[in-house]
Amino acid sequence: MxxxxxxxxxxxxxxxxxxxxxxxxxxxxxxxxxxxxxxxxxxxxxxxxxxxxxxxxxxxxxxxxxxxxxxxxxxxxxxxxxxxxxxxxxxxxxxxxxxxxxxxxxxxxxxxxxxxxxxxxxxxxxxxxxxxxxxxxxxxxxxxxxxxxxxxxxxxxxxxxxxxxxxxxxxxxxxxxxxxxxxxxxxxxxxxxxxxxxxxxxxxxxxxxxxxxxxxxxxxxxxxxxxxxxxxxxxxxxxxxxxxxxxxxxxxxxxxxxxxxxxxxxxxxxxxxxxxxxxxxxxxxxxxxxxxxxxxxxxxAVREPETSAPHQADGHSSADAVRTAARVRAAGGTVVAAGGCFDLLHAGHVALLQAARRAGDCLVVCVNSDDSVRRRKGDSRPLVPVADRVRVLRALECVDAVAVFDEDTPERVLGELRPHIWAKGGDYARTRLPEQPLVESWGGQVLLLPYLDGRSTTGLARRAALTPTRPGSPTR
Structure with a gap:
């Protein structure tokens, strides 16, 4: 808005x-x-x-x-x-x-x-x-x-x-x-x-x-x-x-x-x-x-309007991420991108992103919008709105920029970023990703990285729902 x-x-x-x-x-x-x-x-x-x-x-x-x-x-x-x-x-x-x-x-x-x-x-x-x-x-x-x-x-x-x-x-x-x-x-x-x-x-x-x-x-x-x-x-x-x-x-x-x-x-x-x-x-x-x-x-060059307040949903535009990727590419560096919902950021997410950052000179994280998460995960998700997910991701030392996409797959934003490496978790090892042909079309590479077992947002949410709350304790 x-x-x-x-x-x-x-x-x-x-x-x-x-x-x-x-x-x-x-x-x-x-x-x-x-x-x-x-x-x-x-x-x-x-x-x-x-x-x-x-x-x-x-x-x-x-x-x-x-x-x-x-x-x-x-x-x-x-x-x-x-x-x-x-x-x-x-x-x-x-x-x-x-x-x-x-x-x-x-x-x-x-x-x-x-x-x-x-x-x-x-x-x-x-x-x-x-x-x-x-x-x-x-x-x-x-x-x-x-x-x-x-x-x-x-x-x-x-x-x-x-x-x-x-x-x-x-x-x-x-x-x-x-x-x-x-x-x-x-x-x-x-x-x-x-x-x-x-x-x-x-x-x-x-x-x-x-x-x-x-x-x-x-x-x-x-x-x-x-x-x-x-x-x-x-x-x-x-x-x-x-x-x-x-x-x-x-x-x-x-x-x-x-x-x-x-x-x-x-x-x-x-x-x-x-x-x-x-x-x-x-x-x-x-x-x-x-x-x-x-x-x-x-x-x-004329830049697109951006929001100045750090608490607003400034991830809705991929312009910042595109400029970051272009700057690193122009300097001869390697641009790495990784994607996901990142709803309730956990240790598995952090390990994946840290490994992805080590593969190149900058890491751009592509994040599903709230509507995109809802279509994939159901009406009860996301648990965390996109503005907060973007802010938490940007606070990670290994993350250089964040781009939010509203589609079901990140192909549009990948076409704007044109990363050298598209990093995904090892749980995709037996699956051909729909965005793989696109990444390879400009000479990019899909790279699978190890994923920590036993970590998932769904599991965290289920355990949280089963945890009893002490009478009189705050709920937030």
């Missing part, structure tokens, strides 16, 4: 990003530098423009208020944003800033920066868009857009949720914002300014992040500050005891833009009326998925 989502206004400095991706297998003979060959060039929105595109990926209307000029980079960015977000422009003095990364695989080797343009002045349409917004995300990259619209942003903060993603080259947020989302490094720098330059230590860790967040809540007069900690998640502070929100699993990949993904997810959910704690938790999950799926380079 599609729910209505509050339109979001993103205010900040747009950039144009380029990636030159290739392979580095040797050093140059005349200098100790890698030789990158076989390069492919791609361009994508950067800065506030990336944040706006990511917010639009969540299925909500997005308006980007940013500074653009008459230079070639600005024209290219307008083309990249067409059809994805609505644009409200303020004048740009100079040329649009752009950055070019040279990468070998997923590892950046060099970055080249061009353009020094800054926002020149506010306009009436831009101010009206900001003050009338139902929710605002400020993606400040220190190039003046938030500065020229500061009065309008201060007004917006008195009547709507405002999330501010700061930059060390920019100014402090306006008073009254609902949430600020600095990185640990940014929080450290702003906290030093708030303490009049006093150096309270450079040590990294949760203690420093908590102290900095508490300082910034007071100095910025913000309702809350969430310090993003990369692989560790985020630390949310309202000025007292902080809340640590860990990542659901370690995500290996390109982290460029993960902070924008975090801020965009949090801003959208807060605009919808969500609680700050829930929004930060969903934002951590969204940023983790973003990194695992390839990061900013995946935004070069």
């Amino acid at each position: 599609t729910t209505s989502r509050t339109p979001l206004v993103v205010v900040g400095d747009a950039l144009l990003d380029h990636d030159l991706c290739g392979r580095a297998e040797r050093l140059a003979p005349d200098a100790p530098v890698p030789v990158v060959h076989g390069t492919r060039r791609s361009s994508r929105p950067g800065g506030a423009a990336l944040a706006a595109c990511l917010a639009a990926c969540d299925g909500r209307p997005v308006t980007l208020v940013t500074a653009l000029g008459r230079d070639a980079a600005s024209d290219t960015l307008r083309e990249l944003l067409a059809g994805r977000v609505d644009l409200v422009e303020v004048p740009l003095e100079g040329t649009l800033s752009s950055k070019t990364r040279v990468l070998a695989g997923d590892r950046p080797l060099l970055r080249l920066d061009d353009g020094d343009g800054r926002a020149r002045a506010a306009t009436g349409p831009a101010e009206a868009t900001v003050t009338g917004a139902g929710g605002v995300l400020v993606a400040d990259y220190g190039r003046g857009t938030a500065d020229v619209l500061r009065a309008a942003l201060a007004t917006a903060a008195t009547r709507a949720p405002v999330v501010w993603d700061p930059h060390v080259r920019g100014r402090a947020p306006v008073p009254g914002i609902l949430l600020a989302t600095p990185s640990a490094q940014e929080a450290r720098a702003f906290a030093r300014r708030a303490d009049d330059g006093e150096d309270t230590g450079d040590e990294a860790g949760l203690r420093t992040a908590a102290r900095d967040a508490r300082t910034l809540v007071r100095a910025w007069r913000a309702r809350a500050v969430a310090v993003t900690l990369g692989e560790r998640g985020a630390l949310l502070s309202h000025g007292e005891t902080p809340l640590l929100v860990p990542t659901p699993a370690a995500a290996a990949g390109d982290p460029c833009g993960a902070g924008d993904r975090f801020a965009a997810a949090a801003a959208g959910l807060l605009a919808d009326g969500g609680l700050t704690e829930d929004a930060v938790q969903a934002a951590v999950h969204a940023a983790s998925r973003y990194v695992a799926e390839g990061g900013a380079r995946a935004v070069a």
Whole structure:
């Protein structure tokens, strides 16, 4: 079921990003530098423009208020944003800033920066868009857009949720914002300014992040500050005891833009009326998925809307799993898929999935939807709804992605994933699987794996039904 989502206004400095991706297998003979060959060039929105595109990926209307000029980079960015977000422009003095990364695989080797343009002045349409917004995300990259619209942003903060993603080259947020989302490094720098330059230590860790967040809540007069900690998640502070929100699993990949993904997810959910704690938790999950799926380079193409809340049935779309499989395949890795109902996950399931993951470089689990389980197992099943089954599977370290299918067999989703290996339990040893010809049609292989005897959901459910409940004991 599609729910209505509050339109979001993103205010900040747009950039144009380029990636030159290739392979580095040797050093140059005349200098100790890698030789990158076989390069492919791609361009994508950067800065506030990336944040706006990511917010639009969540299925909500997005308006980007940013500074653009008459230079070639600005024209290219307008083309990249067409059809994805609505644009409200303020004048740009100079040329649009752009950055070019040279990468070998997923590892950046060099970055080249061009353009020094800054926002020149506010306009009436831009101010009206900001003050009338139902929710605002400020993606400040220190190039003046938030500065020229500061009065309008201060007004917006008195009547709507405002999330501010700061930059060390920019100014402090306006008073009254609902949430600020600095990185640990940014929080450290702003906290030093708030303490009049006093150096309270450079040590990294949760203690420093908590102290900095508490300082910034007071100095910025913000309702809350969430310090993003990369692989560790985020630390949310309202000025007292902080809340640590860990990542659901370690995500290996390109982290460029993960902070924008975090801020965009949090801003959208807060605009919808969500609680700050829930929004930060969903934002951590969204940023983790973003990194695992390839990061900013995946935004070069238009992405399908996704849900940000980790507790929702986000397994209904196979888009995340397809992107994960494509990323691993493009890097030369082996994609393994396994399938089943996974109703009441038990030790037999876990053993099968762990063995399947060891057979390749990523594991995508194909899960029957509730209707599909019902047709196979009867009206009393599933015992666990698909949203919960997906969440439990994603929590397993051996599982990289989950795809839900509504048909009786997983052939459609397998055709989208095109795995190198389709793994099934050894109890299928004497059965020709209906999906086997399909998997073999692209050179894939069906692989049977040992299955732990005596483990089954049906058996667990039967034993649970026979277990007497003590009087007065809870039933949940």
